[in-house]
Amino acid sequence: MIRINENFTKLKASYLFSDIARRVSSYVAANPTKPVIRLGIGDVTEPLPPVCVEALHAGADEMARRETFKGYGPEQGYAFLREAIAQHDYTARGCAIQADEIFVSDGSKCDCGNIQEIFAADIRLAIPDPVYPVYVDTNVMAGRTGANVDGRYQGITYLESTPENGYVPGVPNAAADLIYLCFPNNPTGAVATKAQLTEWVRYAKKNHAVVLFDSAYEAYIRNPEIPHSIYEIEGAREVAIEFRSFSKTAGFTGTRCAYTVVPKSLMGYDAAGNAHSLHALWTRRHTTKFNGVAYPIQKAAAAIYTDAGKQQTRALIDFYLANARLIREAMTKLGFKCIGGDNAPYIWVNTGRDSWEFFDLLLNQAQVVCTPGAGFGKCGEGHVRISAFNSRENVETALQRIAQALK
Numbered sequence: 001m002i003r004i005n006e007n008f009t010k011l012k013a014s015y016l017f018s019d020i021a022r023r024v025s026s027y028v029a030a031n032p033t034k035p036v037i038r039l040g041i042g043d044v045t046e047p048l049p050p051v052c053v054e055a056l057h058a059g060a061d062e063m064a065r066r067e068t069f070k071g072y073g074p075e076q077g078y079a080f081l082r083e084a085i086a087q088h089d090y091t092a093r094g095c096a097i098q099a100d101e102i103f104v105s106d107g108s109k110c111d112c113g114n115i116q117e118i119f120a121a122d123i124r125l126a127i128p129d130p131v132y133p134v135y136v137d138t139n140v141m142a143g144r145t146g147a148n149v150d151g152r153y154q155g156i157t158y159l160e161s162t163p164e165n166g167y168v169p170g171v172p173n174a175a176a177d178l179i180y181l182c183f184p185n186n187p188t189g190a191v192a193t194k195a196q197l198t199e200w201v202r203y204a205k206k207n208h209a210v211v212l213f214d215s216a217y218e219a220y221i222r223n224p225e226i227p228h229s230i231y232e233i234e235g236a237r238e239v240a241i242e243f244r245s246f247s248k249t250a251g252f253t254g255t256r257c258a259y260t261v262v263p264k265s266l267m268g269y270d271a272a273g274n275a276h277s278l279h280a281l282w283t284r285r286h287t288t289k290f291n292g293v294a295y296p297i298q299k300a301a302a303a304i305y306t307d308a309g310k311q312q313t314r315a316l317i318d319f320y321l322a323n324a325r326l327i328r329e330a331m332t333k334l335g336f337k338c339i340g341g342d343n344a345p346y347i348w349v350n351t352g353r354d355s356w357e358f359f360d361l362l363l364n365q366a367q368v369v370c371t372p373g374a375g376f377g378k379c380g381e382g383h384v385r386i387s388a389f390n391s392r393e394n395v396e397t398a399l400q401r402i403a404q405a406l407k
């Protein structure tokens with residue numbers, strides 16, 4: 001009799017997006033003449049930058065000719081892309097990251113889900129609340145938690161992001177071995193200052209811990225004081241792994257390309273206390289289970305680092321940030337305390353009431369879909385996430401309708 005991995009049975013079914021879809025479709029069925037605007041999704045709406053499309057075409061043409069055809073490429077990514085990343089995302093910011101410390105992949109979701117495989121089963125976890133659910137669920141699947149009791153898994157130290165701490169949790173009193181951080185944050189849109197990240201790096205150093213830093217939204221940072229990379233913090237090369245994605249930087253959610261940085265100076269320990277290179281472990285894991293991103297896709301990703309590519313991606317992000325500013329201003333004007341939207345595509349609205357109740361109110365009175373904060377964790381209760389990923393016209397119409405409904 002084949003036995004299952006029973007850790008999967010501990011997973012609390014995520015009803016968030018299916019619940020939203022169900023409520024929206026029943027509203028649409030009952031009100032066919034009232035078009036609904038979706039400001040709930042975390043997916044981009046604008047097409048790829050022209051430089052990426054040109055590179056995709058050129059890459060496809062190379063695959064069509066015997067002389068330039070490519071079969072399997074290096075699992076960690078082609079040197080042209082790894083070198084462009086190292087130069088433009090790190091060296092240019094004063095971070096000492098080398099091309100061979102970069103692992104190109106088909107997405108940050110996979111990377112931040114898979115990374116836990118290189119750590120022991122009994123490590124202590126610290127994970128934010130509210131949170132991008134992948135960090136928690138992949139550790140549940142791996143058996144690092146107990147049961148879900150009252151919406152929280154036993155054995156996890158939850159790092160609470162609340163109005164009191166400005167939605168940026170400080171270091172916990174308890175010792176943790178593996179700490180997940182995400183800035184700019186999904187879902188809150190909060191960013192961490194250099195001082196706040198320095199505190200985390202010091203904590204990790206003291207506890208021989210590792211920080212997993214998800215900076216999928218770093219391209220949205222406009223405040224020059226806010227670090228884009230954890231490696232801008234002194235000592236981070238010894239304690240941190242960083243995840244980056246082209247998904248929100250250049251509209252690659254359907255194209256699929258991302259990367260993970262594992263510095264060679266980062267160590268983990270066996271039961272006898274001997275140090276092991278995490279770079280070596282991740283190289284082994286990555287090359288055993290992954291066969292590289294398609295060549296034309298890597299060409300398209302590298303095109304982002306050309307002058308024209310930088311200009312076009314900046315314009316794309318500026319467009320979403322202008323949507324975000326409109327949303328934040330409108331919600332603030334209606335009397336809600338908001339965070340995010342200035343260095344992130346998400347606005348986290350403190351609704352002062354049950355988050356599903358507020359969701360229903362916006363859907364029924366304004367035909368606007370947001371995401372109830374409770375779906376991202378206990379601390380998300382009382383909040384909703386509004387996303388800036390939409391057309392200007394839809395954002396403006398949605399905001400007029402919300403103002404009308406809530407006045």
Ligand code: PLP
Pocket residue numbers: 042106107108109110112132182185186214216244245246247252253257258
């Ligand atoms: N990390 C965070 C915080 C995200 O919000 C997302 C996507 O929504 C990802 C990672 C996944 O990105 P990718 O499209 O590269 O898998």
